[in-house]
Amino acid sequence: MSATLNDWLTRLERQHPVAIDMGLERVAVVAARLGLSDRPIAQRVVAVAGTNGKGSTVAMLERLARAHGLTTASYTSPHLLRYNERLCFDGVAADDATLIDGFERVEKARLAGEPISLTYFEAGTLAALVAISEARPDLAILEVGLGGRLDAVNVIDSDVAVITTIAQDHADFLGTDLDGIGFEKAGILRQSKPAVLGSRELPASIxxxxEALAVNDHWLGRDFDHVEGGDGTWRWQGRAGSGDRYHLDSLPDPGLPLDNAAVALQTLDLCGVTPRTAESRMAMSDIGLAGRLQWRGNWCFDVAHNPHAARYVASRLARRPQPTRRIGLLGVLKDKDAEALVEALQSVIDVWLPVGLPGPRGRSGEELAEIIACVGAQALSPASSPAAVVDWLVSRLAPDEEVLVCGSFLTVAGALEAFQTPRDDELR
Known part of the structure; x- marks a missing residue:
């Protein structure tokens, strides 16, 4: 009997002694065995690194590219509800058969000669690259994982590198020194290739x-930017590869950070496609990204898990009409700064509902409640998991109240899964 996708995922979770094993040596050997270095995996390849904004940048660039007639592939991580979300072709998640074929080929390659152990992420990345290489799209957009220089995605040379923001996150692996973090993210840059920098301030290491690589850099605020209009639209102004400046007017708000929207447009230009107004308007009005300010009725789901991302969420919620009460359903892993998260969101949250998260990195709801109390905020009784309180909260939420679900991909995924499960009243 053939192995299912779930069989493969379970196997990959168990086959390497640690979940995260930074370094490219093992991945590079298997990539060479797979022939991934023999030819480009796509007509153009974009690598996107950074602390925050990677997912929204990938989503907007991908949608813009399709609106301009390009075929696309995108690889992102982690997923929310289904592993298939990580690999998409022309905006559609890959089917099980495509992923399984990739895993089978990676497994064969890693055993062809001296066996090489791969992590879950490394095997998944190589499988995705194999599938993209088979499809040969016009544009492949690869989201780099938690690092850059030593991340499995960096085994591929990109035509355009994007660095969104630099902030503290994943301190156990990247440390807390912003210059050091910047050095790791800058590892995706390539000699004499263009780069798009999506922050107005970045560490000197970048x-x-x-300078060392003679990179043709395009910097937010210097070479391209966005200007908000008073009618809910915005203007993009950028610099073409030729050096000429041009702009697009009356673009709709995509509901995602405009810094990242501006980055996506500038990146598209550096991929050889001049953004056009009509196509860009269409793309910006049709972007949906699960878990990023995703609204379902009076529930908002956002995977913000560090202070920088949380401050953006707070700024967006502050623009909305003030509800009677806004509840923060919060679950935070132990290696994240929960206190800073609460402080960043406190101005838009009336009361917190702390929930526990599973696994070795999980933090209990009780521990989170203590942190909330130390910040001086109000909290309801803690719950064991996001799913444990969704039904309870749905039945008690008034029409003029709102819920923000945030703090981790696990928090949002757990709540979304419970939210999508039919409840008794819906089955009657």
């Missing part, structure tokens, strides 16, 4: 790497 500028140093740009």
């Amino acid at each position: 500028s140093q790497r740009i």
Whole structure:
């Protein structure tokens, strides 16, 4: 009997001694055995690194590319509800058969000669690259994982590198020094290739790497930018590869950070496609990204799990009409700064509902409740998991109240799964 996708995922979770094993040596050997270095995997390849904004940048660039007639592939991580979400072709999640074929080929390659152990993420990345290489799209957009220089995605040379923001996150692996974090993210830059920098301030280590590699850098606020209009639209102004400046007017708000929207447009231009107004308007009005300010009725789901991302969520919620009460359903892993998260969101949250998260990195709802109390905020009784309180909260939420679900991909995924499960009243 053939192995199912779930069989493969379970197997990959168990086959390497640690979940995260930074380094490219093992991945590079298997990639060479797979022939991934023999030819480009797509007509153009974009790598997207950074602390925050990677997912929204990938989503907007992908949608813009399709609106301009390009075929696309995108690889992102982690997923929310289904592993298939990580690999998409022309905006559609890959089917099980495509993923299984990739896993089978990676497994064969890693055993062809001296066996090489791969992590779950490394095997998944290589399988995705194999599938993209088979499809040969016009544009492949690859989201880099928690690092950059030593991330499995970096085994592929990109035509355009994007660095969104640099902030503290994943301190156990990247440390807390922003210059050091910047050095790791700058590892995706390539000699004399263009780069798009999506933050107005970045560590000196990135500028140093740009100079050393003679990178053609395009910087937010210097070479391209966005200007908000008073009618809910915005203007993009950018610099073409030729050096000429041009702009697009009256673009709709995509509901995602405009810094990242501006990055996506500038990146599209550097991929050889001049953004056009009509197509860009269509794309910006048709972007949906699960778990990023995703609204379902009076529930908002956002995977913000560090202070930088949380401050953006707070700024967006502050623009909305004030509800009678806004509840923060919060679950945070132990290696994240829960206190800073609460402080960043406190101005838009009336009361917190702390929930526990599973696994070795999980933090209990009780521990989170203590942190909330130390910040001086109000909290309801903690729950064991996001799913444990969704039904309870749905039945008690008034029409003029709102819920923000945030703090982790696990929090949002758990709540969304429970939200999508038919409840008794819906079955009657």
